[in-house]
Amino acid sequence: MFQSLAVRKAQGTQFIRDLRAAQPGGFRGKPLISDQTCAPNCRLCQEVCPSNAIELKADHADAVAIDLGRCVLCGDCAPVCPSQKLSFNNDVKLSATTRQGLVVTAARPHIDPVVMSAELHQRFGRSLKLRSVSAGGCNGCEMEVNALSNVNFDLGRYGIDIVASPRHADGLVLTGPISRNMMAALQICWEAIPEPKLVIAVGACAISGGVFADSEAIGREFLDKYPPSLYVPGCPVHPLTFISGVMDLLGIA
Amino acid sequence: MPRVSSSDHPLPVAQLSSIENLLSISELVALVLQALEAKNTLISWFGRPTTSGEEAGVVVTAVLLTPEGLCVRRAHVAAGSSYPSLTTQFPAAQIFERELWEQTGLLPDGHPWLKPVRFEGVRQQHINDYPFFKVRGTEVHEVGVGPIHAGVIEPGHFRFMCHGEQVQHLEIQLGYQHRAVEALLLQKPPQRLSPLVESIVGDSVLAYSWAFNAALESLANRPVAPATQASRAIGLELERVAMHLATLTGLATDIAYLQPAGTYQRLRTAIINASQRVCGNRFGKGWIRPGASAPMGEALRADVLKTLRAFLPDLQQVNALMTSSRSTQARFKGVGTVSVRAAQDLGLTGVVARASGMACDLRYTLPDGLYAAHPPQLLTQATGDCWARVRQRMQEIEASTQWLMDRLADPTLNLADTRDPFAQTSPSENWPLAPNAQVVSLVEGVRGPVMVALETDASGQLLHAKVQDPSLANWFGLAFALRKQQISDFPICNKSFDLSYCGNDL
Numbered sequence A: 001m002f003q004s005l006a007v008r009k010a011q012g013t014q015f016i017r018d019l020r021a022a023q024p025g026g027f028r029g030k031p032l033i034s035d036q037t038c039a040p041n042c043r044l045c046q047e048v049c050p051s052n053a054i055e056l057k058a059d060h061a062d063a064v065a066i067d068l069g070r071c072v073l074c075g076d077c078a079p080v081c082p083s084q085k086l087s088f089n090n091d092v093k094l095s096a097t098t099r100q101g102l103v104v105t106a107a108r109p110h111i112d113p114v115v116m117s118a119e120l121h122q123r124f125g126r127s128l129k130l131r132s133v134s135a136g137g138c139n140g141c142e143m144e145v146n147a148l149s150n151v152n153f154d155l156g157r158y159g160i161d162i163v164a165s166p167r168h169a170d171g172l173v174l175t176g177p178i179s180r181n182m183m184a185a186l187q188i189c190w191e192a193i194p195e196p197k198l199v200i201a202v203g204a205c206a207i208s209g210g211v212f213a214d215s216e217a218i219g220r221e222f223l224d225k226y227p228p229s230l231y232v233p234g235c236p237v238h239p240l241t242f243i244s245g246v247m248d249l250l251g252i253a
Numbered sequence B: 001m002p003r004v005s006s007s008d009h010p011l012p013v014a015q016l017s018s019i020e021n022l023l024s025i026s027e028l029v030a031l032v033l034q035a036l037e038a039k040n041t042l043i044s045w046f047g048r049p050t051t052s053g054e055e056a057g058v059v060v061t062a063v064l065l066t067p068e069g070l071c072v073r074r075a076h077v078a079a080g081s082s083y084p085s086l087t088t089q090f091p092a093a094q095i096f097e098r099e100l101w102e103q104t105g106l107l108p109d110g111h112p113w114l115k116p117v118r119f120e121g122v123r124q125q126h127i128n129d130y131p132f133f134k135v136r137g138t139e140v141h142e143v144g145v146g147p148i149h150a151g152v153i154e155p156g157h158f159r160f161m162c163h164g165e166q167v168q169h170l171e172i173q174l175g176y177q178h179r180a181v182e183a184l185l186l187q188k189p190p191q192r193l194s195p196l197v198e199s200i201v202g203d204s205v206l207a208y209s210w211a212f213n214a215a216l217e218s219l220a221n222r223p224v225a226p227a228t229q230a231s232r233a234i235g236l237e238l239e240r241v242a243m244h245l246a247t248l249t250g251l252a253t254d255i256a257y258l259q260p261a262g263t264y265q266r267l268r269t270a271i272i273n274a275s276q277r278v279c280g281n282r283f284g285k286g287w288i289r290p291g292a293s294a295p296m297g298e299a300l301r302a303d304v305l306k307t308l309r310a311f312l313p314d315l316q317q318v319n320a321l322m323t324s325s326r327s328t329q330a331r332f333k334g335v336g337t338v339s340v341r342a343a344q345d346l347g348l349t350g351v352v353a354r355a356s357g358m359a360c361d362l363r364y365t366l367p368d369g370l371y372a373a374h375p376p377q378l379l380t381q382a383t384g385d386c387w388a389r390v391r392q393r394m395q396e397i398e399a400s401t402q403w404l405m406d407r408l409a410d411p412t413l414n415l416a417d418t419r420d421p422f423a424q425t426s427p428s429e430n431w432p433l434a435p436n437a438q439v440v441s442l443v444e445g446v447r448g449p450v451m452v453a454l455e456t457d458a459s460g461q462l463l464h465a466k467v468q469d470p471s472l473a474n475w476f477g478l479a480f481a482l483r484k485q486q487i488s489d490f491p492i493c494n495k496s497f498d499l500s501y502c503g504n505d506l
């Protein structure tokens, strides 16, 4: 009893009051691309990128584009750039409602803001139950999805919960690049979720295959059939990236 | 700490052409049997199909841990042949022989349990054809769960074969997380593989990236600075603390003891946020790169030390709360017991083996760098039940925290003079690798030894990459622990083992 009270006292208050304002110290988040001109014929950033996230348009004023749907925020492109064009800040607001909205360049430095869906707001604005399916991931994104409901992030305060049964779910949180061995189970789980329902693609793996995109052991047809309503970049996603994205999508004030 | 060797005497790089002629498979089998007879440990038994220029067949590698250090021996076996299964005498070899058979077709004659490990290659998407063991009799029933489970957890299928209330046998069928990682490791220049390696098992980032990069540095004959080694060890111990805390959270949740669960969660948050301040990522991604490791200057060091000093008393307090509770003891004690004999026979390794009383910990048995200078305490338990695995994790967290605090507070320890992974580099620098060489690298990660073995061809290109998670051997331990238990004991048994699915499935 006294032990329990002592633990309670030490615990204090842990929840982050304003989840949208929180800025994680040291987080390697959004890539920033400066408008320096690239060195002639240089392709170094593209060559080191582990997930083909960089597109180079030679002779184009806005030469470098980074696709946050592929980028794993590894940071490896920054040190190789002889023009020091690339850096990262700790911005966690990386989610978007369109796939194309995840591409940043020097001229277009911001990810498209998440578009609030009136329909989703009306249906799920006060309660959204999600079923998580891990399909070939590394367990990093899964651990961060678990962290959403811990005492620090406490996403449950907005009625957003991860539930056990697909029958109780309004949507699917997909992590991992979708291994071939998980394709059938993923489809079955999806079919068990009652309509109306949505897909949230969580992590570079789910959005694009991430570092596994070139693997012969993944099959991504599922996402062609059921395009996500929200893309949540990261490797793993930072919980705050997920939280800010979902809150914006649902129009939670 | 990673010990890199390819002969009885640890060498940085072993030139296979000069140090050995390939043995015949019968010679290799005899050598391994003799070593196991003498109570040495079979760390791995793996192989690859031969490539052009070699006589068609399979090259098999045995990695043994002996009192003298690591011993690596190899054999060539002709295509389409078989060899007498090691498993018939030493069950610990069962999973290695299954994997070798699945990956190369090499048949272990007489293997009692020859089933695919992960349904890779041509077996992909045939995972529903898994040949389950059948228990027959009246009142026998089966319960199958997964691949998708109730929580946010990786996929795997568990089939309980029960007689009445009792589980007679649990069969664990994995492979759902298979991403063909080993093949991917050969598709890009090795110096650019760190981000991929960090995502093989995302909760053991430091263990994998250290094992891989140590192997690579060894092949390139580029030893790293002491500060680089030390920074890696700091990262690895923070990872150990964080991931054991995640397991304890799960265990407290599974027995519905929510106060410790909530406390372990926030304590883990403090640790992984500290890792993020060092390397930019809560899971340690970016901490290690070839020849480089996150530098820790005075400010960062003081920051992490302060975090740990605030952390330790709160950790001890909640551990005391959890262990003094009678209902916690009642739930964990005597459940899911694996005796030391069984653990040895099954070839269990890492934290679960230590909980069964096996004195195995590479930080202790093969120390290197910071671990050699400051040996961590070798911790074990006697009882091998869920309680022992809970206690083992608690003690390991406390020991690692104390070890970290001692290192960080030691002014003679240099953690700053290491090449920064994100310092401006000349990227064209491409390390030439020793030709015809094989390197085995081991790191004691949170679950146990993580192994990376790299082999080069005559031109110094990577020819084969083998990755091994401690979970590979330990999953059978979980199945064994469930015998004569109730299905309702499964969650706490599973969580107390806390094995990796993606590490098994690769």
Ligand code: SF4
Pocket: A031, A045, A048, A049, A050, A051, A052, A053, A054, A066, A070, A071, A072, A073, A074, A075, A076, A077, A078
């Ligand atoms: S930070 Fe992103 S864009 Fe840069 S190399 Fe890594 S994955 Fe590629």
Ligand code: SF4
Pocket: A072, A136, A137, A138, A139, A140, A141, A142, A175, A176, A177, A202, A203, A204, A205, A206, A210, A211, A234, A235, A236, A237, B199, B202
């Ligand atoms: S996106 Fe990165 S962290 Fe998430 S599952 Fe994939 S590899 Fe792991």
